[in-house]
Amino acid sequence: MGTTGTQAISYKTRDIVGDTLTPIAVFNRLKGTKKFLLESSAKLSEKGRYSFIGANPYKEIVGRGTTTTCMYTKENREEVEQGRPLDIVKRHIPQIDLQLPFAFYGGAIGYIGYDSIRAYEAIGEEPDDQVGMPDVHLMFYQDVIIFDHVKQTVSIVAINVDGKRSEDQLEERITQIQSEIVQDKQATSQRSDRAAFKPMVKKEAFLKMVDQAKQRIIAGDIFQVVLSQRMKATFESDPFTFYRSLRRSNPSPYMFYIDFDDYTVLGASPESLIKTQGDQIITNPIAGTRRRGKTKEEDDALAEELLLDEKELAEHKMLVDLSRNDLGRVCEIGSITIPKYMTIERYQHVMHIVSEVQGTLDKTHSPLDALISTLPAGTVSGAPKIRAMQIINELEKQRRGVYAGSVGYINFNGDLDFALAIRTLVIKNNEAYVQAGAGIVYDSDPEKEYEETLNKAKSLLEVEANDFID
Numbered sequence: 001m002g003t004t005g006t007q008a009i010s011y012k013t014r015d016i017v018g019d020t021l022t023p024i025a026v027f028n029r030l031k032g033t034k035k036f037l038l039e040s041s042a043k044l045s046e047k048g049r050y051s052f053i054g055a056n057p058y059k060e061i062v063g064r065g066t067t068t069t070c071m072y073t074k075e076n077r078e079e080v081e082q083g084r085p086l087d088i089v090k091r092h093i094p095q096i097d098l099q100l101p102f103a104f105y106g107g108a109i110g111y112i113g114y115d116s117i118r119a120y121e122a123i124g125e126e127p128d129d130q131v132g133m134p135d136v137h138l139m140f141y142q143d144v145i146i147f148d149h150v151k152q153t154v155s156i157v158a159i160n161v162d163g164k165r166s167e168d169q170l171e172e173r174i175t176q177i178q179s180e181i182v183q184d185k186q187a188t189s190q191r192s193d194r195a196a197f198k199p200m201v202k203k204e205a206f207l208k209m210v211d212q213a214k215q216r217i218i219a220g221d222i223f224q225v226v227l228s229q230r231m232k233a234t235f236e237s238d239p240f241t242f243y244r245s246l247r248r249s250n251p252s253p254y255m256f257y258i259d260f261d262d263y264t265v266l267g268a269s270p271e272s273l274i275k276t277q278g279d280q281i282i283t284n285p286i287a288g289t290r291r292r293g294k295t296k297e298e299d300d301a302l303a304e305e306l307l308l309d310e311k312e313l314a315e316h317k318m319l320v321d322l323s324r325n326d327l328g329r330v331c332e333i334g335s336i337t338i339p340k341y342m343t344i345e346r347y348q349h350v351m352h353i354v355s356e357v358q359g360t361l362d363k364t365h366s367p368l369d370a371l372i373s374t375l376p377a378g379t380v381s382g383a384p385k386i387r388a389m390q391i392i393n394e395l396e397k398q399r400r401g402v403y404a405g406s407v408g409y410i411n412f413n414g415d416l417d418f419a420l421a422i423r424t425l426v427i428k429n430n431e432a433y434v435q436a437g438a439g440i441v442y443d444s445d446p447e448k449e450y451e452e453t454l455n456k457a458k459s460l461l462e463v464e465a466n467d468f469i470d
Contacts, residue, residue, distance in 0.1 A: 273406045
């Protein structure tokens with residue numbers, strides 16, 4: 001049993017041998033709707049030790065502007081509330097600490113988009129919406145499958161969060177899930193061809209945006225701003241097959257696939273926006289990019305060149321300072337440290353300069369407050385952050401949606417882990433959207449910044465999925 005306040009919460013867990021199971025096979029075999037898979041390429045490190053899978057949320061929260069809809073699946077009812085969506089989300093996290101050894105054992109899964117910040121900051125008149133996405137969409141799960149890649153075990157957790165399941169029903173649900181995921185049944189082989197993405201902004205228009213941003217920087221309006229472009233393709237293939245190919249071609253620390261029914265969000269993000277564990281908060285600013293070399297010698301030379309590039313270093317230092325300022329709004333005075341500073345991390349197509357900023361949450365703030373304080377990351381906005389967002393709003397002339405927001409989870413005990421929503425694909429109404437940005441400073445070359453957006457998008461633009469058999 002676990003407790004929350006004076007309320008007793010019943011739950012059941014069952015461990016099964018997982019050496020013959022894979023997250024992909026389990027996801028395919030698990031029955032239900034609105035399924036999710038969270039995993040990491042770093043499976044043997046603590047960061048990527050666990051993969052999480054679930055289906056059939058018992059509740060959803062969908063917010064746009066200051067209107068939030070709470071949908072209760074079993075009761076087939078909705079409640080509409082007025083107020084900032086993330087403030088409403090706070091009231092729906094039950095604060096159940098079951099003392100289980102997993103980072104996530106149930107709670108909210110989904111995204112908090114870039115435009116959610118409009119409820120907190122005045123960044124300008126709301127622009128057009130090309131994709132039509134909510135600012136916030138979180139789905140709540142009380143049954144979760146957890147892979148421990150170190151121990152090679154699979155745990156099934158069922159929690160009586162809504163107070164409507166007996167212990168026998170919890171046991172029955174676990175047995176049902178186990179019977180589904182251990183069945184010796186191959187998934188249907190499907191094919192997903194490479195999507196032909198086309199920019200939604202002409203190159204000349206993007207170059208003009210860069211020039212306009214540079215004028216603002218030269219005038220002293222801002223120090224740096226991140227401008228992005230969106231690309232679109234017709235998409236009639238199987239989204240999960242596309243994801244399977246992505247995880248092979250571009251393994252990343254944060255891999256995610258979330259089926260919201262009306263649309264799918266999937267991606268391979270290199271960057272953590274924020275992670276909390278108890279009162280500890282960690283964020284990982286990433287700035288500074290080079291393509292990967294074709295040989296080890298070229299790769300090492302490009303890394304050395306990157307660490308000597310004054311523009312890239314200045315941009316990175318600025319973003320580290322932004323992260324310190326963001327955490328400083330919710331952390332104890334004097335608690336902020338930088339355990340890792342300006343190291344190179346390599347990915348399939350690019351390498352980045354990465355740092356880590358850590359702090360201790362003060363007692364007047366919640367983990368969600370910490371998340372709000374970091375949104376959006378300086379990596380995808382600029383400095384000073386609010387003014388940079390106002391300029392983005394003016395120049396891009398489109399809502400960003402999921403892009404540059406965050407994707408992740410909020411555990412029932414309040415801990416959360418959200419990745420920055422970059423290298424992220426949104427599939428809706430047989431259209432696929434990907435977006436990528438570049439940090440603009442006073443001496444930016446517009447052509448190079450345009451190429452940087454293409455390099456960052458390559459991990460998704462070049463995916464071509466073949467037939468798979470589990």
